[in-house]
Amino acid sequence: MAEARHNHEQSLKKVHEMIPKDETLFDLADLFKLFGDTTRIKILYALSESELCVCAIAELLGMTQSAISHQLKILKDAKLVKTRREGKTINYSLDDEHVRSIIDCGYEHIMEERKNEKNI
């Protein structure tokens, strides 16, 4: 697959030492994949503001309970959210303080990009 034509030994040696191993980068991609869907990021953002039950989220996003439930399962498997039962309803909340900081990190980037676009 790899095609080596000209020389990059110097630059590649430096990078090769610094780059994390494949498993780590794979996990990283998997993590960001969770934030890379509009529905999931809406859910995560909402939960960062308040604990919510499934049908509250469905109502908020204007989506099926089933769709939300499927996404919540993905987020729970990834340990980004946790549940608390209260009778028939199940309340979801963030299981990790980092979730909001990751979102904010991306948010900051977007806002700066918009600012730059206006100045052009």
Added chain:
Amino acid sequence: MAEARHNHEQSLKKVHEMIPKDETLFDLADLFKLFGDTTRIKILYALSESELCVCAIAELLGMTQSAISHQLKILKDAKLVKTRREGKTINYSLDDEHVRSIIDCGYEHIMEERKNEKNI
């Protein structure tokens, strides 16, 4: 689509006021989508260490020049990387200081999760 059964007025009102508008959340998801692929995150990580030409990246990742080129186009369209021509070769580098900080943000989360897994 939305099914409102029981009451969540209090919780929903609070969330509704705080949550960003759809366009912003859409942009956010699109941004994270870029980091949600192993190939792209490897490229971004590598470029955060050093400026690299296309075939250096291909060699580093053990992938086709074409595959890398396609991904670089996506990253360039998103203004995450920029190019600098040097004769026949084209050198890519990060176009945004935030890229590395977003990656680091996710990295931190993963590492903490691994630490927690060991303690169980």
Added chain:
DNA sequence: CGTTCATATGTGCGCTTGTTCATATGTCTT
């Protein structure tokens, strides 16, 4: 126990996405 409400899960479908293959563009050298 049977019904109702809240949530979960299995299945199938349409759409997106990453890669490959083939080819085009662009640059330097002779």
Added chain:
DNA sequence: AAGACATATGAACAAGCGCACATATGAACG
């Protein structure tokens, strides 16, 4: 101008993903 090298691009195909629909589980309450 022709060839070699570096990169870009277009088309097509396989795999993955999100959602809808139908159905299952599980809890409360008469």
